[in-house]
Amino acid sequence: MTWKANRLALRQGSLFxxxxxxxxxxxxxxxxxxxxxxxxxxxxxxxxxxxHFDNYLRVFFDKDxxxxxxxxxxxxxxxxxxxxxxxxxxxxIVARTNTPGKALVExxxxxxxxxxxxMKNIAWILLLAPKSGILNGMLDQFxxxxxxxxNAFTMWGMIWTFGIACVPLGYLFLLPVFLSFDPSLxxxxxxxxxxxxxxxxxxxxxxxxxxxxxxxxxxxxxxxRSFETPxxxxxxxxxxxxxxxxxxxxxxxxxxxxxxSYSVVLVILSVITLYFYVRATRxxxxxxxxxxxxxxxxVIDIGPWKYLTFAAVCLYFLVGIAIPFVxxxxxxxxxxxxxxxxxxxxxxxxLNNYRTVLRHSSFINGLRNSVLLSVVIAMVTVLAAIxxxxxxxxxxxxxxxxxxxxxxxxxxxxxxxxxxxxxxxFIGTPLYNSLxxxxxxxxxxxxxxxxxxxxxxxxxxxxELDEAAWVHGAKWRHVFFKxxxxxxxxxxxxxxxxxxxxxxxNVDVAVLxxxxxxxxxxxxxxxxxxxGQWAEAAAGGVIYLIILIVAVSVxxxxxxxxFSL
Amino acid sequence: xxxxxxxxxxxxxxxxxxxxxxxxxxxxxxxxxxGPSGCGKTTLLRSIAGLEIPDAGSISIxxxxxxxxxxxxxxxxxxxxxxxxxxxxxxxxxxxVFKNVAFSLNLRxxxxxxxxxxxxxxLDLVGLGGRxxxxxxxxxxxxxxxxxxxxxxxxxxxxxxxxxxxxxxxAKLREEMRVELKKLIKKVGISALYxxxxxxxxxxxxxxxxxxxxxxILQYDAPDELYSHPSDPFVASFIGHSTLVDGNxxxxxxxxxxxxxxxxxxxxxxxAVPRNGATSGPCSVVIKNGDLRLSHEKFSADAINVLExxxxxxxxxxxxxxxxxxxxxxxxxxxxxxxxxxxxxDGEGGKVFLCIDKSAISLIPQANAA
Numbered sequence: 001m002t003w004k005a006n007r008l009a010l011r012q013g014s015l016f017x018x019x020x021x022x023x024x025x026x027x028x029x030x031x032x033x034x035x036x037x038x039x040x041x042x043x044x045x046x047x048x049x050x051x052h053f054d055n056y057l058r059v060f061f062d063k064d065x066x067x068x069x070x071x072x073x074x075x076x077x078x079x080x081x082x083x084x085x086x087x088x089x090x091x092x093i094v095a096r097t098n099t100p101g102k103a104l105v106e107x108x109x110x111x112x113x114x115x116x117x118x119m120k121n122i123a124w125i126l127l128l129a130p131k132s133g134i135l136n137g138m139l140d141q142f143x144x145x146x147x148x149x150x151n152a153f154t155m156w157g158m159i160w161t162f163g164i165a166c167v168p169l170g171y172l173f174l175l176p177v178f179l180s181f182d183p184s185l186x187x188x189x190x191x192x193x194x195x196x197x198x199x200x201x202x203x204x205x206x207x208x209x210x211x212x213x214x215x216x217x218x219x220x221x222x223x224x225r226s227f228e229t230p231x232x233x234x235x236x237x238x239x240x241x242x243x244x245x246x247x248x249x250x251x252x253x254x255x256x257x258x259x260x261s262y263s264v265v266l267v268i269l270s271v272i273t274l275y276f277y278v279r280a281t282r283x284x285x286x287x288x289x290x291x292x293x294x295x296x297x298x299v300i301d302i303g304p305w306k307y308l309t310f311a312a313v314c315l316y317f318l319v320g321i322a323i324p325f326v327x328x329x330x331x332x333x334x335x336x337x338x339x340x341x342x343x344x345x346x347x348x349x350x351l352n353n354y355r356t357v358l359r360h361s362s363f364i365n366g367l368r369n370s371v372l373l374s375v376v377i378a379m380v381t382v383l384a385a386i387x388x389x390x391x392x393x394x395x396x397x398x399x400x401x402x403x404x405x406x407x408x409x410x411x412x413x414x415x416x417x418x419x420x421x422x423x424x425x426f427i428g429t430p431l432y433n434s435l436x437x438x439x440x441x442x443x444x445x446x447x448x449x450x451x452x453x454x455x456x457x458x459x460x461x462x463x464e465l466d467e468a469a470w471v472h473g474a475k476w477r478h479v480f481f482k483x484x485x486x487x488x489x490x491x492x493x494x495x496x497x498x499x500x501x502x503x504x505x506n507v508d509v510a511v512l513x514x515x516x517x518x519x520x521x522x523x524x525x526x527x528x529x530x531x532g533q534w535a536e537a538a539a540g541g542v543i544y545l546i547i548l549i550v551a552v553s554v555x556x557x558x559x560x561x562x563f564s565l
Numbered sequence: 566x567x568x569x570x571x572x573x574x575x576x577x578x579x580x581x582x583x584x585x586x587x588x589x590x591x592x593x594x595x596x597x598x599x600g601p602s603g604c605g606k607t608t609l610l611r612s613i614a615g616l617e618i619p620d621a622g623s624i625s626i627x628x629x630x631x632x633x634x635x636x637x638x639x640x641x642x643x644x645x646x647x648x649x650x651x652x653x654x655x656x657x658x659x660x661x662v663f664k665n666v667a668f669s670l671n672l673r674x675x676x677x678x679x680x681x682x683x684x685x686x687x688l689d690l691v692g693l694g695g696r697x698x699x700x701x702x703x704x705x706x707x708x709x710x711x712x713x714x715x716x717x718x719x720x721x722x723x724x725x726x727x728x729x730x731x732x733x734x735x736a737k738l739r740e741e742m743r744v745e746l747k748k749l750i751k752k753v754g755i756s757a758l759y760x761x762x763x764x765x766x767x768x769x770x771x772x773x774x775x776x777x778x779x780x781x782i783l784q785y786d787a788p789d790e791l792y793s794h795p796s797d798p799f800v801a802s803f804i805g806h807s808t809l810v811d812g813n814x815x816x817x818x819x820x821x822x823x824x825x826x827x828x829x830x831x832x833x834x835x836x837a838v839p840r841n842g843a844t845s846g847p848c849s850v851v852i853k854n855g856d857l858r859l860s861h862e863k864f865s866a867d868a869i870n871v872l873e874x875x876x877x878x879x880x881x882x883x884x885x886x887x888x889x890x891x892x893x894x895x896x897x898x899x900x901x902x903x904x905x906x907x908x909x910x911d912g913e914g915g916k917v918f919l920c921i922d923k924s925a926i927s928l929i930p931q932a933n934a935a
Contacts, residue, residue, distance in 0.1 A: 008637065468655035471615070471642045472717075473720075478672060483657055486657075486659045
């Protein structure tokens with residue numbers, strides 16, 4: 001458009017959405033820019049000493065940089081491979097085979113919503129710890145192997161714990177591929193003379209590769225950003241990755257320059273991964289096997305093999321869901337954790353840990369803050385995301401594409417890095433150690449999810465629906481509140497709930513922004529665990545578990561919500 | 566009073582000219598924008614509604630300036646007081662039929678009883694009385710179409726805009742609806758702009774038709790004029806039902822001329838001179854399929870424009886039959902009605918004579934041909 005036409009267009013109902021989106025954009029960009037800028041400065045906070053590259057020199061000449069890089073890549077790659085592989089296999093079993101007991105897996109997408117990530121780490125540390133670990137104890141007691149076989153504080157332990165946590169995403173990415181597969185693709189292979197196994201290997205699985213790659217890259221990114229596993233399992237075993245190094249620089253050395261420099265390296269890794277994710281998604285669009293018609297996918301009779309797949313399903317259910325649950329619950333009702341007490345738990349059962357935890361003001365404060373803040377943040381984030389998506393897709397202001405970039409940008413910034421930025425911004429102001437800083441951190445960290453969700457939903461809703469309101473007399477606020485918002489409601493409900501669940505159990509944004517008197521949710525559990533109060537940590541975890549189960553059940557049954565991610 | 570006046574409207578998409586200096590005026594009735602996809606007809610319609618902002622030019626509805634890029638005027642779509650029927654109907658899925666139709670009245674704060682009366686009257690008019698509490702998804706495609714129409718006329722605007730409103734219906738329903746649509750619009754007594762790529766639909770529905778291509782208006786005429794006197798070879802070929810060949814005017818005497826056609830082995834035809842009065846030079850010759858006669862025997866000696874050809878095929882299509890006749894290097898289609906079969910051809914390859922009436926031919930001087 002010419003600038004004259006442009007200026008005329010801007011006056012028509014674009015100004016308010018544009019203004020609101022700009023505010024949201026500034027809020028998002030501030031911690032990001034602060035991290036970038038601080039990485040070029042040195043000294044303690046408040047004593048800025050010019051612009052230079054000292055931190056980077058220290059980072060790149062750190063003799064640990066290469067081990068750290070390879071640790072990060074091995075940890076992320078290993079857990080992504082494990083999680084996506086198992087998830088894909090389960091998806092295929094559920095979608096295409098006559099394996100009995102598939103229902104055990106079908107519930108799986110709910111599971112990651114229930115269990116706060118930190119609880120998974122705690123459960124697996126209890127199971128796999130070299131000295132006190134339950135499994136090593138069992139090997140000693142029943143098989144006489146006194147040398148510890150399992151060790152949670154190794155690379156294998158880290159990959160195991162996070163890999164299991166990656167399974168649901170792999171499953172969710174690959175299930176639609178197997179479910180909505182156009183049967184004629186396989187049928188034409190049969191006609192050409194290919195037997196079922198041959199067809200599976202040469203047609204079905206190759207067509208699932210793009211979705212597999214997408215899920216793998218996304219899991220890789222999640223592992224790269226993950227906080228709990230590197231800090232709880234990596235650090236004790238002296239396996240350093242970037243996230244734990246950033247945390248140590250901030251929490252132990254309080255060296256913001258160094259922390260931000262490590263952050264920038266981490267961000268660069270994330271950006272490279274995101275780039276591959278975008279490429280992989282494009283690749284899978286070219287491979288689209290879904291034609292939009294509702295197919296009834298054929299379930300293949302795999303004969304006696306179904307017992308093997310059944311065993312696989314049961315094994316996953318035990319390892320991925322049942323055992324960690326049981327361990328946590330048992331540990332929460334015994335007075336203190338060691339192998340002996342654990343194995344004879346019926347004799348020591350009691351609710352003492354719960355009483356202790358509920359008497360701690362830090363736990364109660366944390367619980368109250370996280371419930372309160374999650375509700376508020378979920379609503380604010382989703383509303384801001386919808387306004388931003390509206391600005392991009394439904395107003396005529398030019399240059400709104402920049403919001404597409406800003407809204408997605410925090411994805412490249414691990415939540416810990418964002419909170420490093422917020423610490424730097426707020427320190428010395430009254431907002432430091434306040435719920436405001438925490439709320440801002442959660443807002444920025446979860447904005448991209450709400451934004452992608454709102455943007456995707458809005459693109460799917462035909463623009464004509466808005467235009468029809470427009471020509472028939474609706475101004476922008478009428479269009480927004482009477483047409484756009486009501487139609488978006490189902491999609492928005494999902495995002496609201498997802499952000500609530502994620503925020504209530506958040507550790508990595510909050511960990512740097514909490515202080516005595518300002519506790520936040522599971523960060524308290526993190527602290528319990530670090531000082532060795534394992535039983536209290538388990539009891540607190542079970543309380544969060546109950547809250548999440550109630551929330552998910554209400555959403556599922558009262559609001560008939562469907563969960564996809 | 567012109568209900569619509571468009572002057573010099575230009576719209577660019579990057580380097581592509583979606584609309585290229587389009588100007589016309591329209592009094593009242595139903596006007597169609599006809600052309601192939603990408604010709605600019607929908608962009609023109611949306612510019613009139615204010616949904617697209619042109620890069621230059623001005624648009625007035627009922628003598629009131631709505632868009633004037635040069636004059637810095639741009640009335641937003643919600644203040645233009647028009648109706649619009651979208652291609653996919655664009656019914657709001659979360660509102661009942663009643664609420665969909667009442668939307669524009671509600672926004673303008675009409676009293677509740679007035680809204681109710683007008684919406685129900687409107688739904689009765691389109692034949693959907695009693696279905697006001699349904700949701701759009703509970704209606705068939707044809708019914709959704711009617712709701713969209715009701716929604717666009719409930720405010721009783723002076724002008725409604727329809728963007729290929731029938732293209733999502735199946736062929737049979739489409740033929741019924743276009744007649745009904747025309748009756749309805751005439752009954753309500755408003756003017757309408759109608760976008761379509763289907764020439765038959767445009768002819769049935771409209772008083773005037775604008776044929777567009779490449780963002781430009783090629784011809785603006787009544788339907789019968791378009792058919793009998795296309796002013797551009799593209800118009801002739803787009804409207805169809807005719808054979809198009811190149812010719813050369815060799816002689817002209819008193820309103821009639823002789824045109825030589827290389828593709829017919831240099832045979833000559835006699836017909837009226839082109840409308841611009843050209844008496845020589847190259848031209849396009851449009852021969853209407855329906856106004857020809859075909860025979861095994863020679864026509865009488867005083868018959869003019871008789872050509873000899875070979876039968877290629879006979880394609881029966883219901884009430885009509887297309888006879889394909891090879892004349893020179895060109896295949897000419899002759900369409901006959903079932904009740905007056907012109908010939909009985911034994912098979913393909915037979916020799917036939919074709920008589921072309923003078924009125925079946927119209928000439929388009931090459932200068933006009935882009």
